[in-house]
Amino acid sequence: MTYLKGIAILAMINAISAVGLAVFTGFTGMMSLGHAAFMAVGAYTCAIATKTFGLPFLLALPLAGLVAGLSSLLIGIPTLRANLRSDYFTIATLGFGEAMRVLLENLTITNGARGMAGLKNHSTFGVTLAVLVLVIFFAKNFVFSRYGRMAIAIREDPVAAELSGIGLFPVRLRSMFFSAVCAGIGGALMAHHIRFIQPSMFTGVQSTLLTATVVAGGMGSLTGPVLAAFLFAFVPELLRVADMWRLVAYGALLVAIIVLRPQGLMGYRELSLRRPSGRRRAPNG
Amino acid sequence: MADFLDIRGLTKHFGGILAVEDLSLSVAQGTVLGIIGPNGAGKTTVFNLITGVYPPSEGELLLEGQSLAGLPPHTIVQRGVARTFQNIRLFRNLTVRQNIVTALDLRQKPYSLAQALLCNPPFVESPVKAGERALRERAMTYLELVGIEAQADRRADNLPYGLQRKLELARALALEPKLLLLDEPAAGMNPDESMELCALIRSIQRQLSLTVLVIEHHMDLVMELCDRLCVLSFGKKLAEGTPAEIQSDPAVLKAYLGEGWVRA
Numbered sequence: 141m142t143y144l145k146g147i148a149i150l151a152m153i154n155a156i157s158a159v160g161l162a163v164f165t166g167f168t169g170m171m172s173l174g175h176a177a178f179m180a181v182g183a184y185t186c187a188i189a190t191k192t193f194g195l196p197f198l199l200a201l202p203l204a205g206l207v208a209g210l211s212s213l214l215i216g217i218p219t220l221r222a223n224l225r226s227d228y229f230t231i232a233t234l235g236f237g238e239a240m241r242v243l244l245e246n247l248t249i250t251n252g253a254r255g256m257a258g259l260k261n262h263s264t265f266g267v268t269l270a271v272l273v274l275v276i277f278f279a280k281n282f283v284f285s286r287y288g289r290m291a292i293a294i295r296e297d298p299v300a301a302e303l304s305g306i307g308l309f310p311v312r313l314r315s316m317f318f319s320a321v322c323a324g325i326g327g328a329l330m331a332h333h334i335r336f337i338q339p340s341m342f343t344g345v346q347s348t349l350l351t352a353t354v355v356a357g358g359m360g361s362l363t364g365p366v367l368a369a370f371l372f373a374f375v376p377e378l379l380r381v382a383d384m385w386r387l388v389a390y391g392a393l394l395v396a397i398i399v400l401r402p403q404g405l406m407g408y409r410e411l412s413l414r415r416p417s418g419r420r421r422a423p424n425g
Numbered sequence: 426m427a428d429f430l431d432i433r434g435l436t437k438h439f440g441g442i443l444a445v446e447d448l449s450l451s452v453a454q455g456t457v458l459g460i461i462g463p464n465g466a467g468k469t470t471v472f473n474l475i476t477g478v479y480p481p482s483e484g485e486l487l488l489e490g491q492s493l494a495g496l497p498p499h500t501i502v503q504r505g506v507a508r509t510f511q512n513i514r515l516f517r518n519l520t521v522r523q524n525i526v527t528a529l530d531l532r533q534k535p536y537s538l539a540q541a542l543l544c545n546p547p548f549v550e551s552p553v554k555a556g557e558r559a560l561r562e563r564a565m566t567y568l569e570l571v572g573i574e575a576q577a578d579r580r581a582d583n584l585p586y587g588l589q590r591k592l593e594l595a596r597a598l599a600l601e602p603k604l605l606l607l608d609e610p611a612a613g614m615n616p617d618e619s620m621e622l623c624a625l626i627r628s629i630q631r632q633l634s635l636t637v638l639v640i641e642h643h644m645d646l647v648m649e650l651c652d653r654l655c656v657l658s659f660g661k662k663l664a665e666g667t668p669a670e671i672q673s674d675p676a677v678l679k680a681y682l683g684e685g686w687v688r689a
Binding site: 303304 | 528531556
């Protein structure tokens with residue numbers, strides 16, 4: 141039971157970060173390969189706040205989100221203002237992710253490459269679930285508001301969006317900030333779940349996992365990435381008997397999703413009790 | 426005060442290529458100006474310069490006496506310029522109605538970001554839900570204006586081509602512009618459809634007292650719709666005048682048909 145709970149907590153942590161990234165990648169149309177850096181900023185902020193400064197966890201958690209959000213401005217303002225084309229932007233985020241890891245390895249306050257051990261276990265099942273629900277609530281409110289609509293318009297056609305009066309830079313930066321806050325909170329929860337952090341936990345592999353989660357879940361869905369986060373957490377565990385082959389199975393799962401459902405598990409839809417919006421009939425035929 | 430739209434000495438070069446050279450043009454409020462010319466004459470470039478897609482290399486663009494040159498596109502849209510595109514650019518995965526709502530948002534800002542994030546619990550009435558409802562209702566008036574209200578809930582890219590053009594027009598109108606730029610609105614339409622579109626544009630233009638610039642190759646539509654015409658060739662203005670004047674202008678006939686042509 142503790143084992144299952146542990147995996148579920150990890151799945152929810154990845155889901156929290158993935159929901160944030162879904163807003164940026166799925167709804168704003170910007171591909172990032174550096175979001176592990178924001179998880180790292182959140183994880184270290186929270187760890188330093190609780191361990192070094194003795195702040196209560198419930199204060200340190202939002203602080204971690206805020207600092208991660210602010211750190212996204214460092215990379216977001218220069219790249220998004222320059223209106224980098226999507227692939228160049230992705231490369232910039234890749235560089236940012238590596239730079240952040242190297243920075244963490246060389247600072248004294250982060251204890252360098254040895255990392256920070258002996259963190260308290262605050263990320264219980266209940267806390268993580270509550271944070272996941274809150275993050276989905278905010279993401280849903282954001283995406284299904286005029287602010288989300290501006291982001292979607294940019295994803296659909298940046299030129300048409302700009303000529304509908306939507307400024308590309310502020311909208312993209314807003315989405316990036318939102319996704320970084322979510323990633324930071326995810327990282328903070330991860331720090332207090334594993335109770336040990338080191339820079340090598342937040343490499344390109346983690347960034348790629350997040351992006352793969354969003355792509356597999358559906359580039360225009362919030363519930364899709366949550367579903368994918370659970371799938372990616374549980375499937376490798378189920379295959380533990382297969383030893384190293386489970387990593388192959390993991391890769392095969394991703395390839396299968398891309399081939400069989402290029403639009404992702406949920407596509408542009410949401411898991412909902414109502415009828416799927418795509419099949420709704422027009423009132424007058 | 427000068428005219429409604431005043432273009433003075435507008436020049437754009439891409440490297441060594443002069444796309445638009447020393448173009449001066451003025452348009453009176455409430456009139457329709459047609460821009461015609463052979464392919465590659467720089468017509469769309471003029472639109473891109475007016476809407477800020479490119480900054481002009483030289484020259485001045487004045488809308489009601491205020492300079493537009495060098496402003497970013499979304500600011501120019503706020504000043505009251507809207508356009509459609511030669512190759513349709515819709516928000517393809519959104520419904521027809523949401524395409525309009527996206528544009529309406531420019532003038533109607535029903536709620537703030539904080540309200541959107543914090544004051545919108547599920548199943549409960551909120552300023553966000555009320556605002557969205559108002560936008561959706563308002564969107565219907567623009568769909569009715571171009572006659573596609575029955576398609577409101579269809580996905581934009583599922584519409585037939587002609588209706589996609591109308592949706593793009595409705596989206597431009599939803600920005601509540603003073604100046605509307607139409608880039609080949611009748612491209613790919615047959616003569617009947619293009620004349621129907623011509624009547625539609627005319628009636629909307631009168632109804633909203635818009636100033637319209639239109640690029641078009643269908644000459645019957647151009648002659649019917651436009652109060653004045655401007656002919657471009659190789660980035661330069663070849664002639665300007667009423668449709669009747671242009672039709673008999675020797676320089677225009679030469680550019681279009683070559684020398685030695687005799688009017689039948």
